[in-house]
Amino acid sequence: MATSVPPQKDSTFQDHLPLMAEKLGGEGLMGELCNGFNLLMDRDKEVITFDSLKKNSAFLGLQDLTDSDLRSMLKEGDFDGDGALNQMEFCVLMFRLSPELMEQSQFLLEEALQQEFQDFDSFS
Ligand SMILES: [Ca+2]
Numbered sequence: 434m435a436t437s438v439p440p441q442k443d444s445t446f447q448d449h450l451p452l453m454a455e456k457l458g459g460e461g462l463m464g465e466l467c468n469g470f471n472l473l474m475d476r477d478k479e480v481i482t483f484d485s486l487k488k489n490s491a492f493l494g495l496q497d498l499t500d501s502d503l504r505s506m507l508k509e510g511d512f513d514g515d516g517a518l519n520q521m522e523f524c525v526l527m528f529r530l531s532p533e534l535m536e537q538s539q540f541l542l543e544e545a546l547q548q549e550f551q552d553f554d555s556f557s
Pocket residue numbers: 510511512513514515516517518519522
């Protein structure tokens with residue numbers, strides 16, 4: 434009944450992606466955020482796949498996540514639908530999952546993105 438996600442949610446978020454990418458770009462914050470990417474990515478493909486995420490998740494303290502949590506995370510961050518996270522997709526996802534980081538950066542997320550985070554939080 435009231436449990437389904439509003440259909441406009443994803444498109445709302447995707448509309449913000451270019452804006453977020455612009456704000457994220459340039460400064461050291463980007464590197465900070467993306468440190469995890471190098472740890473988690475598949476060395477050959479240079480993207481984060483389910484397998485590479487699962488194999489390396491302990492590096493980011495994610496070892497307690499279940500397979501379905503990891504899949505949700507991949508799916509949540511995968512904007513172009515190729516089933517893997519590239520660096521930008523990963524950075525945006527980290528932003529959404531790290532409220533402390535958002536405060537430090539003085540980066541103002543849109544209400545829609547806050548809602549996204551709360552949705553994801555309910556998985557864990
Ligand atoms: Ca992708």
